[in-house]
Amino acid sequence: MYRIVVCDDNDIQAKKLCEDIRKSLEEVTNQVEIFKFNSGEDLLEAELMDIDIFFLDIQMDKITGMDVAKEIRKDNDKSEIIFVTALTEYVREGYKVRAYRYLLKPIKFEELKENILSCIEDIIKRHKNFMIIENKEKTYKIIIGSIKYIEVRKKELTLHTTEDSYKTKNSLENIELELKKYNFFRCHKGYLINMEHIDCISKKFVTIDGEEIPVSRHRMATLKKN
Template sequence: MYRVVICEDDDLQRKKLKELIYKSFEAISNNIEILEFKSGEELLEQCLEGIDIFFLDIQMDKLTGMDVAKIIRDKNLTTEIIFITSVVEFIQEGYKVRAYRYLLKPIKYEELKEHIISCVSDIIKKRENFMIVEGKGTINKILINSIAYIEVQKKNITIHTVDNIYYARNSISNLEKELKMYNFFRCHRCYLINMEYIEFICKNVVTVNSEDIPVSKHRVSDLKTKLTKVVGSIIC
């Protein structure tokens, strides 16, 4: 089952988008539920657990799609957000809420289908990708996408997820190799960060999930280059 939300204040645009989403999913799954909302206020009144993709119109009265996205991100860090817009000036803000894509109006079927297929593929990866972490007398199964960063202090590994902390018996070098394909970056000899949780970079400090983490001087340029590729794959 895939659960999709459309929040669009224009009735005709919302109806057309719904039709195109159903059509795009024909090549993926018939098991899809689409929930429709005319405003951000109406959407936020609902309990929206287990939503896979939010399609949010940016330019709405009162609460904009960007406002709604920020509230969604406070509650859910793994759902995908696709913005619908007539302008491109919000891309930088979209990065802050880790938007998956921007779709420019009028929506084109082939473009929408391409983005949905890519998005669903990433959703499947997130559902399946766990790592087993062995600590002192404990074994934990951790969703890789939930890991914000990993640090090592005096050979002690601490894994910081978005809602928990785990201690592991491993080396940061081994974890770096294991997580490289999932957009993790060794920004410092003591830190391995998930680039999808980067909020800000300033000189030799990177903010990841509201935590300031040092970046080695010789790794700053490489981090910015790789981050650009990751951001491009998410919102371009």
Template sequence: MLLNIAICDDEDSSRKIMIEYIERILDIENYRISEYKSGEELLSNFPEVIDILLLDVQMGGLTGMQAAKEIRRFDTSVNIIFTTAFVDFMQEGYEVRAFRYLLKPIAYEDFKKHLLGCINSILESEKRHLAIKEIENGNIVRIPIDSILYVETESRYVLIHTDKKTYKSRMGISNIERELECTKFYRCHRCYLINLKKVEGMKQNSVLIKGEDIIVSRYKMKELRIQLTSILGEILC
């Protein structure tokens, strides 16, 4: 997994120290770092995906806490680690769901402990959620994998159907398939990716999921039956 790490701090020396720490902790091919000198710069150039945001609380202009509140309006999944010389912001940090606080000057062992803890949390979460960027409002949302019924292509977009709503994204269906490769999903057609656990029955050339007929390619029907047998413990005819 490639980690996208952003550092926002108005002190050059602080950003440099954190980058040096990251270089000591992680292999260079496993992460990508972006730097920002202010909350305004961060919000104006916010990357499409950030896994971890190291955010200074006290900066000139827009504070880190104010920036975090704005970020939470459109990105509920990024893990925020605040860096600060004071502990007066704990309650506000709770409001924006901060992952941790690091007190300045930041000690290497403390940084390593919290960074690795954050990464482990992300890896565990990735097993249970699919992160996408919605077309409608540009928000990044994390969809519980178990809630996904099926995914279908619609022109240049994909529709992700869940138990409660349908999400629309530019994320390709092949990319979603790769994200879900270790789960119980199956590409039954070039336009459909189905959750095998949600299949209610089979017809000659389709499966039934929550009352919807999903087309199955003829040459994939046999393999699909085998997949369903392993999931459901019986052959659906």
């Protein structure tokens, strides 16, 4: 399921863009959910989660599309942002919010299709570096590279990432198998560490972001070789 936002204060243009987005994606998926907004204020108040692509009109009343993008980027670096505008003067500013593309109005269907399919392809590639974690209340999509280490206690896993910690019911063996190709190492029966986040190695521990993680004696030699 792809979740897409269209935000344009011209309702006719917003509806047309929504229709064209659906048509553009017909050949790759029919699992699309599109949210339409006619102001940046309404979009920000909605506090939507797990959006794949934002289509933002730059020139809107009160809050511009660029301002909306800056707010989005404060706590969301995962979603793609595509600006729609009649002007090219904002291109340089768009680098600050990591804009994926600029589409000039009036938007030609073939141009939209080419860019959104390219964007979806990039999202698919990037999602291969995500893992899905579920607990009783929520489902999380976690960037694998952000995982510092994983520990197991009483059959419950805790994934410690650069942003937060997430608990889930699973076995460390299953997670180890899933993360094997991403440079993770089983340093202890109760710990799986991301080698990319190791700050230093001592006789019995590795230090990751100021925390000491135990390393089994028989695993230390293998760890140092890696």
